[in-house]
Amino acid sequence: MISFESVGVRYAGRARPVLNGVDLTIPEGEFCLVVGATGSGKSTLLGAVNGLVPHFTGGTLSGRVRVHGRDTRTHPPRELADLVGVVGQDPRSSFIADIVEDELAYTMESLALPRDVMRRRIEDMLDLLSLAELRDRPVASLSAGQAQRVAIGAVLTAHPKILVLDEPTSALDPAAAEEVLAVLQRLVHDNGLTVLLAEHRLERVLHYADSVIWVPGHGAPVVYGDPAEVIALAPVYPSVIGLARLAGWDPVPLSVRDARRRSAHLRASLPAHPVRPGEAGDGGAVIARTAKLRVRFGDVEALDGVDLSLRQGQIVAVMGRNGAGKSTLLSCLVGLIKPTTGKVRLGAGAGRDPRAIPPRGLIHEVGMVPQQASDLLYAETVARECSAADRESGAPQGTCATLLADIAGDVEPEMHPRDLSEGQRLAVALAVILITSPRLVLLDEPTRGLDYPAKARLVSTLRRMAEGGQAIVLATHDVELAAEVADRTIVLADGRVVADGPSREVVTHSPVFAPQVAKVLSPLPYLTVADVSRSLAGGR
Amino acid sequence: MARARYVHPVAWWIWALCLAWAAMRTTNILLLLTITAVASYVVGARRSRAVWGNSFRLLLLFGAVTVFLSVLLQVVLGTRVGGHSLLVLPRWNLPSWTAGLSVGGDVTAEALLASLTSGLRLAVLIACFGAANSLAHPGRLLKLVPGALYELGVAVVVAMTFIPQLTESIGRVHRALRLRGRTATGWRGLHAMVVPILEEALDSAISLAASMDSRGYGRTAAVPAAFRRTTNAVLLLGLGGALVGSYFVVDPNADHRFGTAALVAGTLVASAAGTLAGRRVHRTKYRRDPWAAAEWLTVGTGALVVAGYLLGHPNPSVALVLQWPTLPVLPFAATLLAGLAGVLTPPPYPRAYRARAPRVAEVAR
Numbered sequence: 001m002i003s004f005e006s007v008g009v010r011y012a013g014r015a016r017p018v019l020n021g022v023d024l025t026i027p028e029g030e031f032c033l034v035v036g037a038t039g040s041g042k043s044t045l046l047g048a049v050n051g052l053v054p055h056f057t058g059g060t061l062s063g064r065v066r067v068h069g070r071d072t073r074t075h076p077p078r079e080l081a082d083l084v085g086v087v088g089q090d091p092r093s094s095f096i097a098d099i100v101e102d103e104l105a106y107t108m109e110s111l112a113l114p115r116d117v118m119r120r121r122i123e124d125m126l127d128l129l130s131l132a133e134l135r136d137r138p139v140a141s142l143s144a145g146q147a148q149r150v151a152i153g154a155v156l157t158a159h160p161k162i163l164v165l166d167e168p169t170s171a172l173d174p175a176a177a178e179e180v181l182a183v184l185q186r187l188v189h190d191n192g193l194t195v196l197l198a199e200h201r202l203e204r205v206l207h208y209a210d211s212v213i214w215v216p217g218h219g220a221p222v223v224y225g226d227p228a229e230v231i232a233l234a235p236v237y238p239s240v241i242g243l244a245r246l247a248g249w250d251p252v253p254l255s256v257r258d259a260r261r262r263s264a265h266l267r268a269s270l271p272a273h274p275v276r277p278g279e280a281g282d283g284g285a286v287i288a289r290t291a292k293l294r295v296r297f298g299d300v301e302a303l304d305g306v307d308l309s310l311r312q313g314q315i316v317a318v319m320g321r322n323g324a325g326k327s328t329l330l331s332c333l334v335g336l337i338k339p340t341t342g343k344v345r346l347g348a349g350a351g352r353d354p355r356a357i358p359p360r361g362l363i364h365e366v367g368m369v370p371q372q373a374s375d376l377l378y379a380e381t382v383a384r385e386c387s388a389a390d391r392e393s394g395a396p397q398g399t400c401a402t403l404l405a406d407i408a409g410d411v412e413p414e415m416h417p418r419d420l421s422e423g424q425r426l427a428v429a430l431a432v433i434l435i436t437s438p439r440l441v442l443l444d445e446p447t448r449g450l451d452y453p454a455k456a457r458l459v460s461t462l463r464r465m466a467e468g469g470q471a472i473v474l475a476t477h478d479v480e481l482a483a484e485v486a487d488r489t490i491v492l493a494d495g496r497v498v499a500d501g502p503s504r505e506v507v508t509h510s511p512v513f514a515p516q517v518a519k520v521l522s523p524l525p526y527l528t529v530a531d532v533s534r535s536l537a538g539g540r
Numbered sequence: 541m542a543r544a545r546y547v548h549p550v551a552w553w554i555w556a557l558c559l560a561w562a563a564m565r566t567t568n569i570l571l572l573l574t575i576t577a578v579a580s581y582v583v584g585a586r587r588s589r590a591v592w593g594n595s596f597r598l599l600l601l602f603g604a605v606t607v608f609l610s611v612l613l614q615v616v617l618g619t620r621v622g623g624h625s626l627l628v629l630p631r632w633n634l635p636s637w638t639a640g641l642s643v644g645g646d647v648t649a650e651a652l653l654a655s656l657t658s659g660l661r662l663a664v665l666i667a668c669f670g671a672a673n674s675l676a677h678p679g680r681l682l683k684l685v686p687g688a689l690y691e692l693g694v695a696v697v698v699a700m701t702f703i704p705q706l707t708e709s710i711g712r713v714h715r716a717l718r719l720r721g722r723t724a725t726g727w728r729g730l731h732a733m734v735v736p737i738l739e740e741a742l743d744s745a746i747s748l749a750a751s752m753d754s755r756g757y758g759r760t761a762a763v764p765a766a767f768r769r770t771t772n773a774v775l776l777l778g779l780g781g782a783l784v785g786s787y788f789v790v791d792p793n794a795d796h797r798f799g800t801a802a803l804v805a806g807t808l809v810a811s812a813a814g815t816l817a818g819r820r821v822h823r824t825k826y827r828r829d830p831w832a833a834a835e836w837l838t839v840g841t842g843a844l845v846v847a848g849y850l851l852g853h854p855n856p857s858v859a860l861v862l863q864w865p866t867l868p869v870l871p872f873a874a875t876l877l878a879g880l881a882g883v884l885t886p887p888p889y890p891r892a893y894r895a896r897a898p899r900v901a902e903v904a905r
Contacts, residue, residue: 056750081756093744094751098588098677105826110756112822122826138588155755336715363721375716378735392721418739432720 001162001194002026002049007063008219009044009053018044020219022063026196026211028161031188033209033227034198035236037451039421040217042198043089046164049196050084051077068161082111084162085155089170091147095139100131100150103139107158118157125153129183144322145176149183156187163187165197169204170448173321173477174512177204184208200451203238203480203516206231207255228252236452239480240516242529246536259520266532267521274524274531275538284312285348287439287471288333288366293342295328295495302328304495305342310440310471315462317486317503318475319513325495326475327371330442333473334368346440363393367433368442369426374417376429382420383413389432404431407461423454430461440471447478459485483507483515483527503527546588547885549676550684551835555881556672558842562875563664566854567657568865572664574875576600579664579671582882587674598707599670603663610659614651617643623650680829705741713737759822775813781806834885841878848874 003025010017018041026032036042047053051072054061065072068083077086085107088094097103104125108118126132129149134142142150148168155163163184169177185208187193199205206212212230214223223230228251231237240259244252247266253259289309295302303325310316318326331337332344335354345351346365354362369376379385386400404411408427417425426446433441447455462472462485476482482489482503489506491499491513499506504525507513518527526532556579563575583596615627631645713736722729752758781802788799848854852870 050754052750052754056753077750077754078756078759081754081759084754086751086754088747088751090747093747096748096752096755096757102827107755109824109826110759112759112824115824115826118824118826158756331715334719336718359718359721361721363719368719370712370716370719372712372716375713375736376720378732389720436721 001028001030001068002196003064003066004048005064005066007048007061007065009041009048009059009061011057011059017219018059019048019215020221022222024213024222024224026194028194029188029192031184031195031208031210032197032213033202033205033211034196034213034215035202035231035234036198036215037217037236037421037453038200038423038449040215041219042215043166045213045215045222046086046166046196046198048072049162049164050080050086051075052086078110081107081160082158083160084164085152085158085160087148087151087155087163087165087168089166091151092139092142094151095147095154098138098140099135100137100139100142101135103150103154104131104157107155111158121157121159125157128156128186129153143176144171145173145179148172148176148180152180152183160193162194162196165195167199167449168197169199169201171322171445171477173319174204174479175321177201177477181205181208200236200449201238201478202231202236203240206238206241207257209254227254238516239529240520243517243520243532246529246533256516256519259516263520267524269536270521270524270526270532271535271538272524274526275535284469286311287348288344288346289351290329290332291343291345293329293332293344294340295325295332295337296340301495303332303339306492306495306497308490308497308500310473312439312469312471313466314488315466315472315486316474317482317489318473318492319477319479319482319489320492322477324492326492327444328495329492330368330444330473330475333440333442334366335362336368363433363438364436365438366440366442367436367438369429369433369444369446371444371448373426373429373446376432377417377425380416381414382411382417382428385417385428385432386413389435393436395435400431400435403434404428407431408457421454422449423451423457426450426454426458434465437470439469440473441465442473442475444475445477446474447476447481455481479507479513480515480528482513483518484530489513544887546677546680546829546888547586547675547838548829548831548835549681551831551838552676553672553681555838555842555878556668556675558845559671559875559878560665560668562845562849562854562871563661563668565849566871567661568854568868569657569660570865570867571854571871571875572657572660574872575664576667578875578879579667581879583671583674585882586885586888588677588888595707596667596670596674599666599673603666603670606663606666607656607659610655610662611652614655615647623648625649626652702741702745705744706737709737709740713740771813771816775810778806778808778810778813782810837884838881841881845871845874845878848872848877 004022007019007022008017009019022045034042034045044053044057047057048061048065049067049072051065053059055072055076061073067075067080070080070083072080095103096106101122104122105118108121113121126135129152131146131149131153134146134150139147139150148171152163152165152168165184168180168184172180181204184195184197188195197205206227209227211225212227212234214230214234216222216234223233231241231254232252240254240256241252243259244250244262247263249259249262253262286309290306293303293306293308306325306329318329320326328337332339333346333354335344335357338355344354346354346357352365354366357365377385379388382404383401386404387397389395389400390397401413404427407430408424411420411424411427417428420428430443446458450458459481462474466472466487474481474486486503488501489499489503490497491506491510499510504527507515507527508518508522508525511519514522515527517529517532518525521532526535559575559579563572566572580596580600587596615629625646626649627647629644629647632643634642710733713733716736717729717732720732722732783806785799785802785804785806788795788802848871852868852874854868854871
């Protein structure tokens, strides 16, 4: 169905090719997962399938990519539209029409299908993807999960043979992600669709895959094969694999279900309570609190009576579906949004309203890295960004660069922030915010687009910050991150706090928010592979 | 009231062009303000809540800046006209080839009025453009562009989504700036705002264009490149002719016969080239944009403005005279009637939906 024959891709001005000597053939009806670190060339590989690389992105393609017998050299993306459906990283930026129904029709219109065929296919698609209620809705009003389904539907109406998706679940909450993946699974099984999908959150997709392509990056040869075999080689793996490696299971189970069937012995040998190194407990003094906080946008109740207090040295994960009010809560804490009623107070005692503190003073109290971390950056190079941050915050020159080195290791100072990997860009934004050592640090969706090594660095940075007495709040969909780093988890639903307590209790009690290890070892209260390995070592 | 739908984009453009034409015909400040008010009202009532409906406010602001700059320029540098002197600045005459320009000098109330009026006319013109942009659906407008003119079509869509995208990013970057403890003032503040905003607007425009391409936009049924290029050239030539012609039509001091001829000839050439190119492209439409009563009404109210301005006397030859302008009844009433387009046309799709993810129970089903 898709064949790459010694394909290489090189962009102008880059010393090394992104892809080099890629040879693989993906048969029809396969669910193929593409894994690799950020910036390793996953998106380039996906883009080459329908000719967006190099027809649209520029660069030089060597070798030959053939899709169902059509060569992408002679067929630009528009000539492959009937064969390959592409859903990009941000579905909203790919919407062309503004009403769901028109968006679904767009590709068919380009393919000049007769109107009665379009009618029929749109009805089918509305049913298949459960979009019937949304048909008249403006695409701008869709939630992230709905937008993702509409984007998939919009390319499927053309009845392509291949569907290419770039990180389809990275912006979705666990339930919405599950739903999108279930749809894909059904299409592969019922319609013989070939799916090629890149994803960082392997714990969500690995068990669906028939095959895995590992892109090691730097032009090293890609590895293609059976999921269990390839993932055993790759340095990126979900925690269920980590658990399997620890327990020495072979072959490696890919799903929670498989792992659970193997884990009877492990469960029996683990102590009833995990050995956890010095838990933060209740934390220190209260440094921020909200009282009866309500925020209303038009007729939408974004936050509805939230009472919280945040303590020194605590790492708090705020979870909940898309649109539950996580970002609004963070924005209130930093004073970007004015509460409709209720109070936000920073500092001990009576505290101060963040909106009453001028920006220059506020950055010493509270810092926030927004969802799009690059919004914070504007200089042409990392070095200039750092020195500007030093100057503005009145810190001695070099402070920011030192912080950055602590967080991210070596970052090329002459690089443009745009050209950095997702993880490095987050690190620069974090360094810029941390330079004033605010007592409260807020991160909105920090692991979106991060690979496992970058995530591990983030986790250790956050731990160090918490040990230094800073309080950290993460708004996240990443259950593994929450399990690994958070002392306390708050679950929001429709602007209300529905759960608030130690992470161990909150996440193990919810099937949606439980990390893989918790699911495998339930009912034992273990959350991470580290928990298990420490307990095994301690128990011996 | 009719079921919510979008009024045909061409109807909105014609309506806006009628208002713009009226603005070029008058120097009466009251009439100019009436046009702006009517355009704002209709935009407020009928603009789409989608992202491209947001550009009007930004363009209005841009228009205000235009007025301000126009007056400022007149004070600092301008042709000196006699009259009631308000302010005397040290004067420095420029060489004679600048046709009487000078730096500083006698700033008269008459000169200020003239520059205010011309600035305002420009601002109203921009507002009319903004109104058309917010009211007319760019995607549906694009469907009218022949598919063979692929590059042109992509350029138009990218350009049209650029401004609305800009307004959305400005808000976010402004907030991010605050997070770094800065205020958006001064050269540095401006730089800090402009760089991320432009980058993002460009990025999203490009990803939109990529999405259009991979979804088959501009698929051509084997049109030879030479043929396509020739058609493009002829079309651009035609459009250029029409543009020059419309300039002459709008300019009250120019020869209207030449303008009309160029406009008609240019339009004919352009549509011939478009049709020729379009014949080779296969494309179907899922929804026909109906041209029904609402469209006739929209165009009709626009035509009413034109009629009102032709029959009445909207251009008192007293632009340089300091007196409170009279309000010519016919043009004024016609302009007000154009506001009916905001009442009698069907509303666009509902204002806001609550975006919410499906519940877990729905997922299981």
